[in-house]
Amino acid sequence: MELLKHPRYVDESKCIACGACAEKCPKKVDDRYNMGLAKRKSVYVEYAQAVPLKYAIDSQSCIFLQKGKCGACQKICPTNAVDFTMKPTTETINVGAVVLAPGFTPFDPGRFDNYQYLNLPNVVTSMEFERLLSASGPTAGHVTRQSKDHGEPKKIAWFQCVGSRDQNKCDNSYCSSVCCMYAIKEAVIAKEHAGDGLECSIFYMDMRTHGKEFERFYNSAKDKGVRFIRSRVHTIDPTPDESLNVRYVGDDGKAVTETFDLVVLSVGLQTNPAVVELAKKLNVDLTAGRFCATETFAPVATSRPGVFVCGAFQGPKDIPQSVVDASAAAEAAGEILAPARGTLAKVPEKHAETNVNGQRPRIGVFVCRCGINIAGVVDVPSVAQYAATLPYVEYATDNLYACSQDTQDAMAQIIKEKNLNRVVVAACTPKTHEPLFQETLIAAGLNKYLFEMANIRNHNSWVHKNNPDLATKKAKDLVHSAVRKVTLANPLTEAELNVNQSAMVVGGGISGMAAALSLARQGYATHIVEREAQLGGQARNIFQTAKGERIAEKLQEMIQAVGNEKNISVHLNTTLTQVDGFVGNFKTTLASGGSQTTIEHGVTVIATGGKPYTPEEYFYGKDPRIMTSLELDRKFMANDPMIAKAESAVFIQCVGSRQPDRPYCSRVCCTHSVDSALQLKERQPDMNVYILYRDIRTYGEKELLYKKAREAGVIFIRYSSEDKPKVSVNGGKINVQATDHVLGWPVTIEADLLTLATAVLPNRDEQLATFFKVPLNEDGFFVERHAKLGPSEFATDGVFLCGLAHYPKPIDESIAQGKAAASRAITLLARKKIFTSGQVASVDPMVCSSCGVCVSVCPYSAPSFIDASARMHAGKAQINAVLCKGCGLCVASCRSGAIHLKGFDNDQIFAQIAAINWD
Amino acid sequence: MSDWEPKIVSFLCNWCSYGAADLAGVSRMEYPPNVRVVRIPCTGRMSPKFALAALREGADAVWVSG
Numbered sequence: 001m002e003l004l005k006h007p008r009y010v011d012e013s014k015c016i017a018c019g020a021c022a023e024k025c026p027k028k029v030d031d032r033y034n035m036g037l038a039k040r041k042s043v044y045v046e047y048a049q050a051v052p053l054k055y056a057i058d059s060q061s062c063i064f065l066q067k068g069k070c071g072a073c074q075k076i077c078p079t080n081a082v083d084f085t086m087k088p089t090t091e092t093i094n095v096g097a098v099v100l101a102p103g104f105t106p107f108d109p110g111r112f113d114n115y116q117y118l119n120l121p122n123v124v125t126s127m128e129f130e131r132l133l134s135a136s137g138p139t140a141g142h143v144t145r146q147s148k149d150h151g152e153p154k155k156i157a158w159f160q161c162v163g164s165r166d167q168n169k170c171d172n173s174y175c176s177s178v179c180c181m182y183a184i185k186e187a188v189i190a191k192e193h194a195g196d197g198l199e200c201s202i203f204y205m206d207m208r209t210h211g212k213e214f215e216r217f218y219n220s221a222k223d224k225g226v227r228f229i230r231s232r233v234h235t236i237d238p239t240p241d242e243s244l245n246v247r248y249v250g251d252d253g254k255a256v257t258e259t260f261d262l263v264v265l266s267v268g269l270q271t272n273p274a275v276v277e278l279a280k281k282l283n284v285d286l287t288a289g290r291f292c293a294t295e296t297f298a299p300v301a302t303s304r305p306g307v308f309v310c311g312a313f314q315g316p317k318d319i320p321q322s323v324v325d326a327s328a329a330a331e332a333a334g335e336i337l338a339p340a341r342g343t344l345a346k347v348p349e350k351h352a353e354t355n356v357n358g359q360r361p362r363i364g365v366f367v368c369r370c371g372i373n374i375a376g377v378v379d380v381p382s383v384a385q386y387a388a389t390l391p392y393v394e395y396a397t398d399n400l401y402a403c404s405q406d407t408q409d410a411m412a413q414i415i416k417e418k419n420l421n422r423v424v425v426a427a428c429t430p431k432t433h434e435p436l437f438q439e440t441l442i443a444a445g446l447n448k449y450l451f452e453m454a455n456i457r458n459h460n461s462w463v464h465k466n467n468p469d470l471a472t473k474k475a476k477d478l479v480h481s482a483v484r485k486v487t488l489a490n491p492l493t494e495a496e497l498n499v500n501q502s503a504m505v506v507g508g509g510i511s512g513m514a515a516a517l518s519l520a521r522q523g524y525a526t527h528i529v530e531r532e533a534q535l536g537g538q539a540r541n542i543f544q545t546a547k548g549e550r551i552a553e554k555l556q557e558m559i560q561a562v563g564n565e566k567n568i569s570v571h572l573n574t575t576l577t578q579v580d581g582f583v584g585n586f587k588t589t590l591a592s593g594g595s596q597t598t599i600e601h602g603v604t605v606i607a608t609g610g611k612p613y614t615p616e617e618y619f620y621g622k623d624p625r626i627m628t629s630l631e632l633d634r635k636f637m638a639n640d641p642m643i644a645k646a647e648s649a650v651f652i653q654c655v656g657s658r659q660p661d662r663p664y665c666s667r668v669c670c671t672h673s674v675d676s677a678l679q680l681k682e683r684q685p686d687m688n689v690y691i692l693y694r695d696i697r698t699y700g701e702k703e704l705l706y707k708k709a710r711e712a713g714v715i716f717i718r719y720s721s722e723d724k725p726k727v728s729v730n731g732g733k734i735n736v737q738a739t740d741h742v743l744g745w746p747v748t749i750e751a752d753l754l755t756l757a758t759a760v761l762p763n764r765d766e767q768l769a770t771f772f773k774v775p776l777n778e779d780g781f782f783v784e785r786h787a788k789l790g791p792s793e794f795a796t797d798g799v800f801l802c803g804l805a806h807y808p809k810p811i812d813e814s815i816a817q818g819k820a821a822a823s824r825a826i827t828l829l830a831r832k833k834i835f836t837s838g839q840v841a842s843v844d845p846m847v848c849s850s851c852g853v854c855v856s857v858c859p860y861s862a863p864s865f866i867d868a869s870a871r872m873h874a875g876k877a878q879i880n881a882v883l884c885k886g887c888g889l890c891v892a893s894c895r896s897g898a899i900h901l902k903g904f905d906n907d908q909i910f911a912q913i914a915a916i917n918w919d
Numbered sequence: 920m921s922d923w924e925p926k927i928v929s930f931l932c933n934w935c936s937y938g939a940a941d942l943a944g945v946s947r948m949e950y951p952p953n954v955r956v957v958r959i960p961c962t963g964r965m966s967p968k969f970a971l972a973a974l975r976e977g978a979d980a981v982w983v984s985g
Contacts, residue, residue, distance in 0.1 A: 017945075019947070048942045048945045048946050049942065053945070136942065136946060429937075429941045429944075430958070431933070431937065431938055431941060432941075455941075455956070455958075457944065458940065458941040458942075458943075458944030458945065459940055459941070459944060459956055460944075460952070462944035462945070462947055463943055463944050463947070463948060463949055463950055463952075464949065464950075464951075464952040465947075465949070466949065467951075467952050470952040470953075471952055473952075474952050474955070477955055478955070478956075481955070481957070839960065857963075886960050887960055887961035887963045887964065888959065888960050888961055888963055888964025889961065889963030889964070891964060891966075892963060892964055892965060892966040893963075901960070901964065904959060904960055904964060906966070906968070909957060909959070909969055910968075910969075910972050912957050913928060913957065913969065913972045913973050913976050914972070914976055916928065916955050916976060916977070916978075918926050918976070918977035918978065
């Protein structure tokens with residue numbers, strides 16, 4: 001691959017992100033990160049959290065680069081990092097796989113004349129509103145109007161589907177999937193900020209809250225007073241005070257005009273034209289909506305072998321789904337690269353560690369000037385002099401840049417010369433620089449935990465620049481606290497643990513098989529445990545995918561691939577009876593037909609799937625023509641004559657979903673029914689087909705299927721949860737009664753087939769949850785580590801999650817998550833050994849009262865009771881250092897004071913508090 | 920009394936509020952220098968004893984954030 005690298009005109013290896021350049025730069029330009037709502041300088045960092053935190057010069061606006069004059073940044077830069085002579089460079093790299101993650105571009109509503117985005121200052125996009133809501137945004141999170149009055153809005157309206165589900169005004173007929181949820185979130189946050197006085201209204205077509213926990217959020221937004229109006233606004237007229245008259249047609253068909261102070265356009269996601277070009281260059285196929293084309297059973301593979309895709313370029317999607325895709329794409333690339341694993345790895349040099357046990361503390365304090373960043377405000381020499389007077393401090397100095405390589409070398413030298421056994425660096429934040437200084441300690445033969453940082457830049461000089469005296473006093477306090485804390489520090493050890501190089505996948509459905517195949521293809525012995533007599537799970541009951549692929553054939557291929565894979569052992573008719581151990585070393589007892597075996601494995605993937613709801617409503621079970629979606633699929637597969645004979649078919653959506661006792665959307669049913677309706681139309685074009693729905697949730701490009709169904713003559717009738725359809729069977733006919741949402745009149749449909757789009761239920765496997773110490777939510781689905789960033793793993797290390805056991809999802813997403821769970825598991829397996837942190841909790845068994853509070857509060861399942869039959873400390877608590885994340889919850893919760901957190905022990909924190917001089 | 924400022928000890932979670940305080944610095948926000956931050960690994964580590972110790976040692980207020 002040939003890469004073109006644009007110059008940033010700032011040497012990354014020299015830039016210390018002090019910001020002096022941006023302060024001096026005379027050129028102000030629109031801040032793209034803040035959607036043009038604020039200004040930034042020509043030399044800039046894109047946003048405060050940017051990684052790496054290094055400045056760059058925007059060549060389009062830089063006065064020097066455009067006109068050859070200025071160069072103020074170059075003159076002020078304390079490290080001579082600015083280099084105007086940089087040129088674009090090309091680099092050729094050899095790679096075995098490519099992952100495309102170019103993301104999306106928000107739709108630009110400027111071309112819509114009816115919303116007048118370009119003319120009316122109080123019409124903003126949702127992206128702009130995100131910046132207004134953000135604490136780090138241009139208004140520090142305080143929402144104001146963009147007209148000159150900058151008033152606080154009292155009424156805000158959101159317009160959904162701007163640039164989505166729209167073929168008339170733009171070419172984006174797909175649903176952008178994420179806008180309903182982000183609009184609700186924006187409305188709720190705006191209300192939280194502004195208080196109950198703020199009225200928020202969302203104008204929508206179908207409310208699409210099909211993600212995990214999203215329906216609950218939607219319901220709670222309604223409870224909080226967010227108004228939902230099902231209408232597409234056609235016109236906005238400005239008022240003299242720059243408010244906006246919004247004209248729309250209400251649910252009752254009457255025209256309404258309402259005035260809002262601010263209108264937010266919920267803009268959709270689209271592929272950037274530059275990415276379309278890139279796709280051409282790379283020779284990968286796109287879909288009708290200009291997203292990357294993929295197949296259901298290979299959801300992250302592009303049309304070109306070896307090139308994979310993830311995120312919104314694969315289709316409009318939210319963060320959790322993008323994270324799933326990302327792991328899946330990494331896994332797919334890993335399958336190709338597995339033979340080369342570790343071949344480019346470098347082994348770090350080992351340093352012998354000095355034993356400092358029993359030594360009197362000898363502390364070295366290094367106070368950093370950070371150029372002028374600290375020294376410009378804080379009197380650094382006086383802080384160093386003060387440090388030298390503190391107990392146990394043997395050496396104190398100040399440095400121009402503590403992080404520079406020469407200072408690091410000098411520091412290691414001083415540690416050795418002065419025989420120091422503890423170090424304090426007063427500089428920036430430990431969150432970015434602690435590992436660097438710890439490396440220096442290791443190089444000097446000291447345990448890395450004999451170290452402490454005092455944050456006198458980010459928490460001091462940068463925020464108190466108009467108060468140098470008090471900032472200097474604060475710096476002394478922070479240094480004193482760090483010295484007192486490090487005085488009490490002990491060398492800590494990081495335990496080493498071998499990871500058993502094999503995996504167990506619980507559940508042999510689509511996602512379980514996808515996970516197992518991924519693990520096996522990357523070279524890991526994998527066991528699939530399936531309680532049924534065959535593999536395949538619920539997929540065996542489904543006819544075809546939304547893209548029209550026949551599932552039975554694909555499933556058969558997958559089952560065959562599992563059978564042919566030498567690394568996979570399949571255990572059918574098998575259940576788990578006991579699980580011992582933890583990450584890296586699980587021991588699971590399997591029972592099958594009266595015999596038991598024990599399997600050792602390093603990781604576990606839970607893929608136990610779900611099941612369909614069995615309806616009690618709508619006469620289900622009393623007439624063979626009334627069936628569930630899966631039963632209709634069986635009839636499709638069997639070419640049942642019932643279908644050929646039918647003249648009229650009705651689908652009822654949300655059967656068992658979005659109910660008070662089951663307040664979640666089952667995600668797959670809208671698409672399934674629309675697809676089945678089309679299948680009926682295809683087989684019997686004259687058949688009258690009706691879908692009774694609450695909101696059609698054909699998200700992403702599945703929207704095209706919905707459009708196709710309408711074009712094919714499928715009739716969609718909306719019903720409300722208060723006025724559900726009524727079903728009766730008399731005289732051989734099924735009568736379905738509903739209220740027509742357009743006319744408001746009751747209609748009765750005579751149906752020959754009635755399909756109930758039933759909810760996807762979890763298996764609510766409480767025993768499995770107990771075995772692997774993982775949680776279930778109220779609905780009975782497993783709870784992942786993080787709703788957004790950790791969707792395919794548990795908080796408990798070594799246990800991973802995919803498929804319907806996580807949440808209802810279609811086959812492509814199940815396969816992606818199966819691959820994702822495997823990918824996350826492989827990050828552990830590939831390490832072969834895991835090292836625990838030194839900063840973990842430990843129990844003093846002599847003080848422990850066996851109350852069990854630690855066992856119940858720990859989110860990572862690290863504490864447990866020592867076996868009752870143990871020779872020592874039976875029944876007392878113990879903490880597994882491998883599972884402990886060092887959060888200290890058990891320490892604070894322990895009623896007996898028996899638990900200590902190494903590195904953050906009580907005496908250390910008390911000493912820090914006592915060191916503060918408030919006089 | 921009008922220029923009285925409380926002396927505050929803040930216990931900040933390493934993963935969120937401590938990082939937020941870092942970002943306040945990166946963004947050059949200004950606030951009064953009468954707060955001393957104690958970094959804790961998680962607010963789960965916070966013990967009532969720490970709050971009492973801070974008040975005993977002369978703080979007027981304790982702020983726990985995470």
